[in-house]
Amino acid sequence: MDHADNLKKGEKGAWISIGAYILLSVVKLIVAYTGNSEALRADGLNNSTDVIASIAVLVGLKISRKPPDENHHYGHYRAETVASMFAAFIMMMVGFQVIIDTFGKIVTHETSEPNMLTAWTALGGAIVMYFVYRYNKSLSEKVGSSSLYAAAQDNRSDALVSIGAFIGIFGAQFGVFWLDPMAGFIVGIIICKTAWDIFKDSTHTLTDGFDEKQIDKIKESIVKVQGVKKVVDVKGRIHGNYEFIDITILVNPELNVREGHAITEKIETLLWKKHNITHAQIHIEPYE
Structure with a gap:
């Protein structure tokens, strides 16, 4: 099954998230609104932003499935990463708004006892989002989708947010009314933290960032390939969910073209079996 088919399967996770969030x-x-809870209101606003974020993920997955064309020789896989970044911006804006609103109520002591129904609603939402998280995480690993994995992490964050809201509302039942807006304030911080993590990962990918430890592991593997005298350089970048690797190695200068090509094939096979890398550009230079 090719990557486009995997992305199509990944859309199921995005649709499930959208339905659950709505x-x-x-x-x-x-x-x-009826139960007078700032914590649950913040939790609900968080879920409303997640609807938009999930739609962005869905659009990104659909665009990523488009085949290469005249202007995109490497395909459209980075659309997933762009979608993740867009989702992060939306989440950050709502997170700031929640923080500002709830902080104002804490400072001005505009607090009151929320209805216990709001607590059970928050707990029910946490249970629903936990199962959505488990499904999307499993699906993202099967289809290799970075944006769906980010969505799964957001699902988990939402489950934790709802648990926090439940604790705050439950505590307010004992007369500690400020716990409800305080829980909403913490919800806002969690929203911003999740948005920042997604934004950081997306920008790292879009600026061709690559894990240094992974580069070291690849070097260690290549240097053991028979015929490789020295590994001069290894560079990597992420394109959607593909790892593109550029390698420069030194070989015996007396080798003919066929023998040199055989070494590159060994390296390509090694990268695929050991590191799950399917795209490698290997440059051969003479070893002096």
Whole structure:
């Protein structure tokens, strides 16, 4: 099965997230309004932003499936990364808004006892999002989708956010009313933290960042290939979910073209079996 088919399967996870987020955001915002809970309101707003983020992931997955064309010789796989970055921006803006609103209520002591129904709603939302997280995480690993993996991490964060909201609302039942807006404030911080993590990973990928430890492991593997005298350089970059590797090695200058090509084939096979790398540009130079 090729990568395009995997991306198509990954869309199922995005659709499940969208459905869950729409349902939870509507229910939470209605219950929060009637039950007077800032924590659940913040949780509901968090889920509403996740609807947009999940749609961005879905669009990114669809664009990534497009085959290479005249302007995109390497395909459109980075659309996933762009979608993840777009989702991060939306999450960050809402996170800041939640922090500002709840912090203002804490400072001005605009607190009141929330209805216990809001606590059970938050707990129910946490359970739903935990199962969505488990499904999307498993699916992202099967299909190799970075944006779906980011969505899964967001699902987990949402489950934790809902648990935090539940604790805050439950604590407010004992007269500690400031716990409810405080829980909402913490929810806002978690939203911003999740957005920052996704943004950081996306920018690292788009600026051709690559794990240095992975480079060292690749070098150690290549130098053991028969016929390789020295590994001069190894560079890597991420294109969607593909790792593109550029390698320069030194070989016996007396080798003919066929023998040199045989060495590159050994390296390509090694990279595929040991490091799951399918794209490698190997440059051969004479060893003096």
